[in-house]
Amino acid sequence: MARIDLKGLAHSYFPDPKTDEDYALRRMEHVWEDGGAYALLGPSGCGKTTLLNIISGLLTPSHGQVLFDGKDVTNLAPEERNIAQVFQFPVIYDTMTVYENLAFPLRNRGVDAKRVDARVREIAGMLDLTGKLKQKARGLGADEKQTISLGRGLVRDDVSAILFDEPLTVIDPHLKWVLRRKLKEIHNKLRPTMVYVTHDQVEALTFADKVVVMYGGKVVQLGTPQELFENPAHTFVGYFIGSPGMNIMDCKIDDGAAWVDGQRIGLSDRLLEAVSKQTGKIELGIRPEFLTLETGDAAKGSDGVDVNIIKVEDLGQYKIATTRFGASEIKVKLGEDEQVVGQSGVLRFAPEWTKLYADSQLVA
Numbered sequence: 001m002a003r004i005d006l007k008g009l010a011h012s013y014f015p016d017p018k019t020d021e022d023y024a025l026r027r028m029e030h031v032w033e034d035g036g037a038y039a040l041l042g043p044s045g046c047g048k049t050t051l052l053n054i055i056s057g058l059l060t061p062s063h064g065q066v067l068f069d070g071k072d073v074t075n076l077a078p079e080e081r082n083i084a085q086v087f088q089f090p091v092i093y094d095t096m097t098v099y100e101n102l103a104f105p106l107r108n109r110g111v112d113a114k115r116v117d118a119r120v121r122e123i124a125g126m127l128d129l130t131g132k133l134k135q136k137a138r139g140l141g142a143d144e145k146q147t148i149s150l151g152r153g154l155v156r157d158d159v160s161a162i163l164f165d166e167p168l169t170v171i172d173p174h175l176k177w178v179l180r181r182k183l184k185e186i187h188n189k190l191r192p193t194m195v196y197v198t199h200d201q202v203e204a205l206t207f208a209d210k211v212v213v214m215y216g217g218k219v220v221q222l223g224t225p226q227e228l229f230e231n232p233a234h235t236f237v238g239y240f241i242g243s244p245g246m247n248i249m250d251c252k253i254d255d256g257a258a259w260v261d262g263q264r265i266g267l268s269d270r271l272l273e274a275v276s277k278q279t280g281k282i283e284l285g286i287r288p289e290f291l292t293l294e295t296g297d298a299a300k301g302s303d304g305v306d307v308n309i310i311k312v313e314d315l316g317q318y319k320i321a322t323t324r325f326g327a328s329e330i331k332v333k334l335g336e337d338e339q340v341v342g343q344s345g346v347l348r349f350a351p352e353w354t355k356l357y358a359d360s361q362l363v364a
Protein backbone atom coordinates (compact mmCIF):
# COMPACT_ATOMS: atom_id res chain seq x y z
CA MET A 1 0.00 0.00 0.00
CA ALA A 2 1.14 3.51 -0.60
CA ARG A 3 1.38 6.98 0.78
CA ILE A 4 -0.11 9.44 -1.71
CA ASP A 5 1.40 12.92 -2.18
CA LEU A 6 -0.42 15.57 -4.16
CA LYS A 7 2.10 18.25 -5.05
CA GLY A 8 0.87 21.57 -6.40
CA LEU A 9 -1.97 19.68 -8.00
CA ALA A 10 -4.58 21.56 -10.03
CA HIS A 11 -6.74 20.68 -12.99
CA SER A 12 -8.60 22.52 -15.68
CA TYR A 13 -10.58 20.80 -18.42
CA PHE A 14 -9.94 23.86 -20.59
CA PRO A 15 -6.82 24.10 -22.77
CA ASP A 16 -6.06 27.68 -21.73
CA PRO A 17 -7.43 28.33 -18.21
CA LYS A 18 -7.40 31.93 -17.04
CA THR A 19 -9.54 32.55 -13.97
CA ASP A 20 -10.13 30.38 -10.88
CA GLU A 21 -13.51 29.46 -12.34
CA ASP A 22 -11.77 27.66 -15.22
CA TYR A 23 -10.35 25.13 -12.76
CA ALA A 24 -12.28 22.00 -11.73
CA LEU A 25 -9.57 21.57 -9.06
CA ARG A 26 -7.83 24.54 -7.47
CA ARG A 27 -4.21 24.16 -6.48
CA MET A 28 -3.72 21.77 -3.56
CA GLU A 29 -0.91 20.30 -1.52
CA HIS A 30 -1.66 17.15 0.50
CA VAL A 31 -0.16 14.00 1.92
CA TRP A 32 -2.44 11.03 2.45
CA GLU A 33 -0.83 8.51 4.74
CA ASP A 34 -0.24 4.87 3.88
CA GLY A 35 -3.01 2.64 5.19
CA GLY A 36 -5.42 5.48 5.84
CA ALA A 37 -9.15 5.41 5.14
CA TYR A 38 -9.99 8.72 3.50
CA ALA A 39 -13.37 10.01 2.41
CA LEU A 40 -13.64 12.72 -0.22
CA LEU A 41 -16.82 14.52 0.72
CA GLY A 42 -18.56 17.36 -1.05
CA PRO A 43 -21.58 18.34 -3.13
CA SER A 44 -22.06 17.32 -6.73
CA GLY A 45 -19.71 19.14 -9.11
CA CYS A 46 -17.09 20.11 -6.49
CA GLY A 47 -14.34 18.05 -8.16
CA LYS A 48 -14.35 14.72 -6.32
CA THR A 49 -14.35 12.49 -9.41
CA THR A 50 -11.77 14.71 -11.08
CA LEU A 51 -9.42 14.27 -8.12
CA LEU A 52 -10.02 10.52 -7.87
CA ASN A 53 -9.41 10.03 -11.59
CA ILE A 54 -6.15 11.97 -11.32
CA ILE A 55 -5.03 9.67 -8.52
CA SER A 56 -5.98 6.57 -10.49
CA GLY A 57 -4.43 7.82 -13.72
CA LEU A 58 -7.61 7.97 -15.80
CA LEU A 59 -6.95 11.70 -16.03
CA THR A 60 -3.62 13.56 -16.32
CA PRO A 61 -3.63 16.76 -14.26
CA SER A 62 -2.96 20.00 -16.09
CA HIS A 63 -0.68 21.12 -13.19
CA GLY A 64 1.35 19.42 -10.48
CA GLN A 65 2.28 15.89 -9.56
CA VAL A 66 0.96 12.73 -7.92
CA LEU A 67 3.48 10.62 -6.01
CA PHE A 68 2.99 7.10 -4.67
CA ASP A 69 5.53 6.39 -1.92
CA GLY A 70 7.66 9.23 -3.23
CA LYS A 71 7.64 7.96 -6.84
CA ASP A 72 6.21 10.29 -9.47
CA VAL A 73 3.29 8.49 -11.17
CA THR A 74 1.71 11.56 -12.78
CA ASN A 75 2.24 10.28 -16.29
CA LEU A 76 1.67 6.59 -15.65
CA ALA A 77 -1.45 4.83 -16.97
CA PRO A 78 -3.87 3.26 -14.44
CA GLU A 79 -2.50 -0.27 -15.13
CA GLU A 80 1.00 0.91 -14.28
CA ARG A 81 -0.07 2.47 -10.98
CA ASN A 82 -1.21 -0.70 -9.35
CA ILE A 83 -4.51 0.58 -8.01
CA ALA A 84 -8.02 -0.84 -7.86
CA GLN A 85 -10.98 1.41 -8.63
CA VAL A 86 -14.68 0.85 -8.01
CA PHE A 87 -17.11 3.07 -9.89
CA GLN A 88 -20.63 4.31 -9.24
CA PHE A 89 -22.18 1.69 -11.51
CA PRO A 90 -21.27 -2.01 -11.84
CA VAL A 91 -18.34 -2.86 -14.08
CA ILE A 92 -18.55 -6.64 -14.45
CA TYR A 93 -18.72 -9.28 -17.15
CA ASP A 94 -22.31 -10.47 -17.58
CA THR A 95 -21.35 -13.72 -19.30
CA MET A 96 -18.99 -14.78 -16.50
CA THR A 97 -19.99 -16.36 -13.23
CA VAL A 98 -19.65 -14.44 -9.98
CA TYR A 99 -16.55 -16.56 -9.24
CA GLU A 100 -14.95 -15.72 -12.58
CA ASN A 101 -15.71 -12.04 -12.12
CA LEU A 102 -14.03 -11.96 -8.73
CA ALA A 103 -11.10 -14.03 -10.00
CA PHE A 104 -10.54 -11.84 -13.06
CA PRO A 105 -8.23 -9.15 -11.59
CA LEU A 106 -6.03 -11.93 -10.13
CA ARG A 107 -5.98 -14.24 -13.16
CA ASN A 108 -5.24 -11.22 -15.30
CA ARG A 109 -2.02 -10.78 -13.35
CA GLY A 110 -1.04 -14.42 -13.51
CA VAL A 111 -1.71 -15.27 -9.87
CA ASP A 112 -1.63 -19.06 -9.36
CA ALA A 113 -4.92 -20.94 -9.23
CA LYS A 114 -4.70 -21.97 -5.60
CA ARG A 115 -4.12 -18.42 -4.43
CA VAL A 116 -6.91 -17.15 -6.71
CA ASP A 117 -9.31 -19.64 -5.21
CA ALA A 118 -8.41 -18.70 -1.64
CA ARG A 119 -8.80 -14.95 -2.25
CA VAL A 120 -12.05 -15.30 -4.21
CA ARG A 121 -13.58 -17.38 -1.40
CA GLU A 122 -12.34 -15.01 1.29
CA ILE A 123 -13.77 -11.91 -0.42
CA ALA A 124 -17.00 -13.70 -1.37
CA GLY A 125 -17.37 -14.68 2.28
CA MET A 126 -16.92 -11.08 3.45
CA LEU A 127 -19.51 -9.81 0.97
CA ASP A 128 -22.04 -12.65 1.40
CA LEU A 129 -21.57 -13.84 -2.17
CA THR A 130 -20.50 -17.39 -1.34
CA GLY A 131 -23.86 -18.94 -2.28
CA LYS A 132 -23.83 -17.21 -5.66
CA LEU A 133 -20.32 -18.00 -6.87
CA LYS A 134 -21.52 -20.40 -9.60
CA GLN A 135 -24.26 -18.13 -10.95
CA LYS A 136 -23.81 -16.10 -14.11
CA ALA A 137 -23.68 -12.36 -13.35
CA ARG A 138 -26.25 -11.67 -16.07
CA GLY A 139 -29.25 -12.76 -14.02
CA LEU A 140 -28.35 -10.79 -10.90
CA GLY A 141 -29.88 -7.54 -9.64
CA ALA A 142 -28.15 -4.14 -9.66
CA ASP A 143 -27.33 -4.49 -5.94
CA GLU A 144 -25.62 -7.83 -6.40
CA LYS A 145 -23.73 -6.69 -9.47
CA GLN A 146 -22.40 -3.69 -7.60
CA THR A 147 -21.41 -5.92 -4.67
CA ILE A 148 -19.39 -7.99 -7.16
CA SER A 149 -17.75 -4.77 -8.40
CA LEU A 150 -16.76 -4.02 -4.81
CA GLY A 151 -15.36 -7.53 -4.52
CA ARG A 152 -13.32 -7.06 -7.68
CA GLY A 153 -11.91 -3.88 -6.14
CA LEU A 154 -10.96 -5.69 -2.95
CA VAL A 155 -9.70 -9.02 -4.26
CA ARG A 156 -6.08 -8.07 -4.93
CA ASP A 157 -3.96 -7.60 -1.84
CA ASP A 158 -0.98 -6.06 -3.64
CA VAL A 159 -2.49 -2.76 -4.80
CA SER A 160 -1.14 0.66 -3.80
CA ALA A 161 -4.59 2.01 -3.09
CA ILE A 162 -8.27 1.19 -3.56
CA LEU A 163 -10.37 4.04 -4.90
CA PHE A 164 -14.15 4.12 -4.65
CA ASP A 165 -16.31 6.64 -6.50
CA GLU A 166 -19.73 6.77 -4.84
CA PRO A 167 -19.87 2.96 -4.97
CA LEU A 168 -23.10 2.53 -3.03
CA THR A 169 -25.31 4.82 -5.13
CA VAL A 170 -27.34 1.99 -6.68
CA ILE A 171 -27.55 -0.04 -3.47
CA ASP A 172 -30.70 -0.04 -1.33
CA PRO A 173 -30.47 1.69 2.08
CA HIS A 174 -30.23 -1.41 4.25
CA LEU A 175 -27.60 -3.17 2.17
CA LYS A 176 -25.77 0.16 1.92
CA TRP A 177 -25.42 0.20 5.67
CA VAL A 178 -24.20 -3.42 5.71
CA LEU A 179 -21.64 -2.85 2.94
CA ARG A 180 -20.33 0.31 4.54
CA ARG A 181 -19.64 -1.64 7.73
CA LYS A 182 -18.00 -4.42 5.71
CA LEU A 183 -15.70 -1.94 3.99
CA LYS A 184 -14.72 -0.54 7.35
CA GLU A 185 -14.05 -4.07 8.65
CA ILE A 186 -11.97 -4.90 5.60
CA HIS A 187 -10.02 -1.71 6.11
CA ASN A 188 -9.34 -2.49 9.76
CA LYS A 189 -8.20 -6.00 8.87
CA LEU A 190 -6.10 -5.43 5.75
CA ARG A 191 -5.20 -1.70 6.17
CA PRO A 192 -5.14 -0.80 2.49
CA THR A 193 -4.97 2.90 1.59
CA MET A 194 -8.59 3.64 0.69
CA VAL A 195 -10.06 6.75 -0.85
CA TYR A 196 -13.83 6.81 -0.81
CA VAL A 197 -15.79 9.48 -2.68
CA THR A 198 -19.25 10.41 -1.47
CA HIS A 199 -21.62 13.36 -1.19
CA ASP A 200 -23.22 11.78 1.88
CA GLN A 201 -21.81 12.96 5.22
CA VAL A 202 -23.07 9.91 7.13
CA GLU A 203 -21.26 7.64 4.70
CA ALA A 204 -18.07 9.70 4.96
CA LEU A 205 -18.12 10.00 8.73
CA THR A 206 -18.79 6.31 9.38
CA PHE A 207 -16.28 5.03 6.85
CA ALA A 208 -13.27 7.29 7.15
CA ASP A 209 -10.57 8.06 9.71
CA LYS A 210 -9.90 11.28 7.82
CA VAL A 211 -12.45 13.23 5.82
CA VAL A 212 -11.36 15.52 3.00
CA VAL A 213 -14.11 18.11 2.55
CA MET A 214 -14.24 19.64 -0.93
CA TYR A 215 -16.13 22.69 -2.08
CA GLY A 216 -15.86 24.55 -5.36
CA GLY A 217 -12.76 22.65 -6.53
CA LYS A 218 -10.91 23.21 -3.26
CA VAL A 219 -10.13 21.09 -0.24
CA VAL A 220 -11.57 23.26 2.52
CA GLN A 221 -10.66 20.93 5.39
CA LEU A 222 -8.95 17.60 5.99
CA GLY A 223 -9.66 16.25 9.43
CA THR A 224 -11.12 13.56 11.64
CA PRO A 225 -14.91 13.48 11.97
CA GLN A 226 -14.47 15.02 15.44
CA GLU A 227 -12.32 17.88 14.13
CA LEU A 228 -14.90 18.66 11.44
CA PHE A 229 -17.61 18.77 14.06
CA GLU A 230 -15.78 20.72 16.73
CA ASN A 231 -13.67 23.06 14.66
CA PRO A 232 -15.00 23.59 11.14
CA ALA A 233 -12.23 25.39 9.25
CA HIS A 234 -14.65 26.91 6.75
CA THR A 235 -18.31 27.95 6.96
CA PHE A 236 -19.09 25.37 4.29
CA VAL A 237 -17.80 22.56 6.55
CA GLY A 238 -19.88 23.92 9.43
CA TYR A 239 -22.98 24.01 7.34
CA PHE A 240 -22.45 20.76 5.37
CA ILE A 241 -21.45 18.53 8.32
CA GLY A 242 -23.99 18.07 11.08
CA SER A 243 -27.69 17.54 11.17
CA PRO A 244 -28.76 20.25 11.12
CA GLY A 245 -25.55 22.07 10.23
CA MET A 246 -23.89 24.98 11.98
CA ASN A 247 -25.86 28.22 12.42
CA ILE A 248 -24.03 30.98 10.59
CA MET A 249 -24.93 34.65 10.90
CA ASP A 250 -23.50 37.99 9.82
CA CYS A 251 -22.02 39.88 12.72
CA LYS A 252 -20.09 42.99 13.75
CA ILE A 253 -17.38 43.14 16.37
CA ASP A 254 -17.68 46.11 18.72
CA ASP A 255 -17.26 46.94 22.39
CA GLY A 256 -15.67 43.58 23.25
CA ALA A 257 -18.41 41.38 21.79
CA ALA A 258 -20.09 40.18 18.62
CA TRP A 259 -23.31 41.91 17.58
CA VAL A 260 -25.92 40.17 15.49
CA ASP A 261 -29.02 42.16 14.56
CA GLY A 262 -28.46 44.51 17.49
CA GLN A 263 -28.04 41.76 20.10
CA ARG A 264 -24.85 41.14 22.02
CA ILE A 265 -23.07 37.77 21.97
CA GLY A 266 -20.09 37.32 24.29
CA LEU A 267 -16.76 36.03 22.91
CA SER A 268 -13.66 34.69 24.59
CA ASP A 269 -10.77 37.16 24.99
CA ARG A 270 -8.61 34.95 22.81
CA LEU A 271 -11.11 35.12 19.95
CA LEU A 272 -11.54 38.89 20.32
CA GLU A 273 -7.80 39.30 20.09
CA ALA A 274 -7.60 37.07 16.98
CA VAL A 275 -10.49 38.75 15.17
CA SER A 276 -9.04 42.22 15.75
CA LYS A 277 -6.36 41.33 13.18
CA GLN A 278 -8.88 40.27 10.54
CA THR A 279 -10.31 42.20 7.67
CA GLY A 280 -13.07 40.91 5.44
CA LYS A 281 -16.58 39.75 6.08
CA ILE A 282 -17.05 38.47 9.64
CA GLU A 283 -19.60 35.78 10.43
CA LEU A 284 -20.43 34.04 13.66
CA GLY A 285 -21.00 30.28 13.73
CA ILE A 286 -22.34 27.98 16.40
CA ARG A 287 -23.60 24.42 16.18
CA PRO A 288 -27.19 23.67 17.31
CA GLU A 289 -25.71 21.37 19.98
CA PHE A 290 -23.95 24.26 21.73
CA LEU A 291 -26.93 26.57 22.17
CA THR A 292 -29.38 26.47 25.06
CA LEU A 293 -32.91 27.77 24.82
CA GLU A 294 -34.68 29.00 27.93
CA THR A 295 -38.40 29.61 27.89
CA GLY A 296 -41.17 30.46 30.35
CA ASP A 297 -40.02 31.44 33.87
CA ALA A 298 -36.46 30.24 33.21
CA ALA A 299 -36.09 32.93 30.52
CA LYS A 300 -36.97 35.79 32.87
CA GLY A 301 -34.05 38.02 33.66
CA SER A 302 -31.64 35.84 31.66
CA ASP A 303 -29.07 37.65 29.69
CA GLY A 304 -28.79 36.17 26.23
CA VAL A 305 -30.37 36.69 22.86
CA ASP A 306 -34.13 37.21 22.73
CA VAL A 307 -35.71 35.03 20.07
CA ASN A 308 -39.07 34.05 18.67
CA ILE A 309 -39.72 30.34 18.48
CA ILE A 310 -40.94 29.33 15.04
CA LYS A 311 -41.32 25.58 15.58
CA VAL A 312 -40.14 22.62 17.60
CA GLU A 313 -39.68 19.25 15.88
CA ASP A 314 -39.54 16.09 17.96
CA LEU A 315 -37.10 13.68 16.33
CA GLY A 316 -37.31 10.95 18.96
CA GLN A 317 -33.85 11.03 20.53
CA TYR A 318 -33.80 14.84 20.52
CA LYS A 319 -35.76 17.91 19.46
CA ILE A 320 -34.85 20.70 17.05
CA ALA A 321 -36.20 24.17 17.81
CA THR A 322 -36.17 26.74 15.03
CA THR A 323 -35.87 30.26 16.42
CA ARG A 324 -35.60 33.70 14.87
CA PHE A 325 -34.33 37.13 15.70
CA GLY A 326 -33.85 39.85 13.11
CA ALA A 327 -32.79 38.24 9.86
CA SER A 328 -31.28 35.18 11.55
CA GLU A 329 -32.96 31.80 11.75
CA ILE A 330 -31.22 29.69 14.33
CA LYS A 331 -31.62 26.00 15.08
CA VAL A 332 -31.14 24.63 18.57
CA LYS A 333 -30.76 20.98 19.52
CA LEU A 334 -32.71 20.10 22.67
CA GLY A 335 -32.83 16.98 24.80
CA GLU A 336 -35.84 14.72 24.29
CA ASP A 337 -37.27 15.74 27.67
CA GLU A 338 -36.68 19.48 27.36
CA GLN A 339 -39.90 21.47 27.37
CA VAL A 340 -40.47 24.60 25.31
CA VAL A 341 -43.06 27.01 26.73
CA GLY A 342 -44.64 29.80 24.68
CA GLN A 343 -43.46 31.50 21.53
CA SER A 344 -40.44 33.39 22.76
CA GLY A 345 -37.32 32.61 24.71
CA VAL A 346 -33.71 33.39 25.38
CA LEU A 347 -30.80 31.77 23.55
CA ARG A 348 -27.53 31.30 25.29
CA PHE A 349 -24.32 30.82 23.27
CA ALA A 350 -21.57 28.67 24.85
CA PRO A 351 -18.56 31.02 24.43
CA GLU A 352 -16.04 28.18 23.94
CA TRP A 353 -18.11 26.87 21.00
CA THR A 354 -18.87 30.24 19.44
CA LYS A 355 -16.69 30.57 16.34
CA LEU A 356 -15.89 33.46 14.07
CA TYR A 357 -15.21 33.30 10.35
CA ALA A 358 -13.49 35.94 8.23
CA ASP A 359 -14.34 35.57 4.53
CA SER A 360 -15.60 32.07 5.35
CA GLN A 361 -12.30 30.95 7.00
CA LEU A 362 -12.16 30.07 10.69
CA VAL A 363 -10.59 32.74 12.88
CA ALA A 364 -8.36 30.69 15.14
Ligand code: ADP
Binding pocket: 013, 024, 042, 043, 044, 045, 046, 047, 048, 049, 050, 051
Ligand atom coordinates in the same frame (compact mmCIF):
# COMPACT_ATOMS: atom_id res chain seq x y z
P1 ADP B 1 -18.03 15.62 -8.58
O1 ADP B 1 -17.49 14.25 -8.79
O2 ADP B 1 -17.65 16.21 -7.23
O3 ADP B 1 -19.51 15.69 -8.79
P2 ADP B 1 -16.55 16.34 -10.98
O4 ADP B 1 -15.11 16.10 -10.67
O5 ADP B 1 -17.26 15.32 -11.81
O6 ADP B 1 -17.36 16.63 -9.63
O7 ADP B 1 -16.68 17.74 -11.73
C1 ADP B 1 -16.02 18.92 -11.29
C2 ADP B 1 -16.25 20.03 -12.32
O8 ADP B 1 -15.60 19.71 -13.53
C3 ADP B 1 -17.71 20.26 -12.67
O9 ADP B 1 -17.91 21.61 -12.85
C4 ADP B 1 -17.87 19.51 -13.97
O10 ADP B 1 -18.88 20.08 -14.75
C5 ADP B 1 -16.51 19.66 -14.62
N1 ADP B 1 -16.17 18.51 -15.48
C6 ADP B 1 -16.14 17.21 -15.07
N2 ADP B 1 -15.74 16.41 -16.10
C7 ADP B 1 -15.52 17.23 -17.15
C8 ADP B 1 -15.08 17.01 -18.51
N3 ADP B 1 -14.79 15.78 -18.96
N4 ADP B 1 -14.97 18.09 -19.31
C9 ADP B 1 -15.25 19.34 -18.86
N5 ADP B 1 -15.66 19.62 -17.60
C10 ADP B 1 -15.80 18.58 -16.75
Ligand code: MG
Binding pocket: 048, 049, 050
Ligand atom coordinates in the same frame (compact mmCIF):
# COMPACT_ATOMS: atom_id res chain seq x y z
MG1 MG C 1 -18.47 12.43 -9.19
